[in-house]
Amino acid sequence: MTTTLENQRLLHEELERLEQAVADRLAEEARTIRDRLIRDHEVGHFLTRFENQSKRLYDLYTDEDGSRDKEINNLSHGDPFVEFYSQLNEIRDFHRRYPNEPVEDLARTYKRRPPLEGEISMIDNMFTGEEFHGRFFDLTQLHEQYLNLKGVKRILYLHFLNIFDKFEDFPKANKNDAYFTYLTNLAEYLEGFLRKTRPLSNPDAVIRGFGEEFEEAWKAGTVAGWESGAAVEKSAGIWCDACEKAFTNENTYNSHLNGNKHKKAAAAKGTDGADSGVTKPVEAIENLKHKAIAEREFRIKKLTELMSKEREDTKTNVERKASLTERERQAELEALFQDTQVTLGATHLDDDDDEDDEDKIYNPLKLPLAWDGKPIPFWLYKLHGLGVEYTCEICGNFVYMGRRAFDKHFTEARHVHGLRCLGITNPTVFREITNIEEALAFNDKLKTDKKQAQVTQDNVVQMEDGEGNVMPEKVYYDLQKQGLL
Secondary structure (H helix, E strand, C coil), X not given: CCCHHHHHHHHHHHHHHHHHHHHHHHHCCCCCHHHHHHHHHHXXXXXXXXXXXXXXXXXXXXXXXXXXXXXXXXXXXXXXHHHHHHHHHHHHHHHHHCCCCCCCCHHHHCCCCCCCCCCCCHXXXXXXXXXXXXXXXXXXXXXXHHHCCCCCCCCCHHHHHHHCCCXXXXXXXXXXXXXHHHHHHHHHHHHHHHHHHCHHHCHHHHHHHHHHHHHHHHHHCXXXXXXXXXXXXXXCEEEECCCCEEECCHHHHHHHHCCHHHHHHHHHHCCCCCCCEEEECHHHHHHHHHHHHHHHHHHHHHHHHHCHHHHHHHHHHHHHHHCCCHHHHHHHHHHXXXXXXXXXXXXXXXXXXXXXXXXXXXXXXXXXXXXXXXXXXXXXXXXXXXXXXXXXXXXCCEEEECHHHHHHHHHCHHHHHXXXXXXXXXXXXXXXXXXXXXXXXXXXXXXXXXXXHHHHHHCCCEEECCCCCEEEHHHHHHHHHCCCC
């Protein structure tokens, strides 16, 4: 049996080990996003453990049952050898009953352990492939759920990423139970994504802060789209408990009582169809529904603002994947798998100072990084001309690094969309043109030449020789002067 003083000593030792473990993790420089997430989640686990053990230690010092004072009195006023041999006998008896009991080594428990070969990290199971270890959102299922809502037009996934937090234009008449379920799923996904990607930012406190901020805004009537006087229609009516439906008109309610649907619902609930209607203020019920919907919308907006960088990265990634071929997608997946294997293999190395220095990436020229996280060779950088900037005004002054990326962008969606906005439907002819004025001028010239060619063709006079051959007038006279006719 462990004494109270020994428990206190163990807790003090564990708290010191936890502090050292947290300091060691934070001193490490994460090379990849995956390494940073593993480190942050370990530190978050240690902090939670530190908080729980601190509470236990505080309870021991409080000594509500008086066991600590009793133990101190026995050691200070009684015979110390009696107490010593009493505890020694307890220890021997414990190990006699449990001879194979392992000894808890706190130094080994909180020391960084390299993963075993073939072991899958918690981070790998935490994110989907689209999320790429927390870099991007994966809202494909929510996009499908959004398309199934009432009164929603079918839009592409990229457009959905731009509007999923804009609720002001959504008609209030269509904000039904399915819409509330969609909002709940979206809010839960964003909250889970925040907890997974930022475990050290105290996400629970952040979400509670959003709730308090919403309550204040709701009382003041300043919630966007739900201002006072506009959110709830001031109406009162009759509530049918059997059908769980509100009626604003008494005549409509009386007609509803004679319907087969109401009679079936009343029979299923075991109530009298004529007495199942109870007059209630519909305003209070609608207000609760509207408040629940407004709270979800407010929370989604705040979470989206907090993770705006991930949202923009997701849109960029979706646009990039749309321009890739199937072969390029396969090459990207293979490179990602190889990068994961290299990262797992690197963790098996010892954490010596010399090896830490070797693992640091030396990149004084700020070269682009390859798939393995290391800078590309300088000769490859010069070969592709990645240091040369090419600006395309049609693409919104987007800068392309290198001639290869610049040549490729003329067939990409961004450039084609920019030409269509200018009224140009044939992007192949406008290759190498990046200025808006030049593109418009060249388009006008093409239209003028086409009209002139049509007019010239219409004004040609046809001549016929003695053998019945038809030819233009100019050709006819030339042949006649030469004596060929």
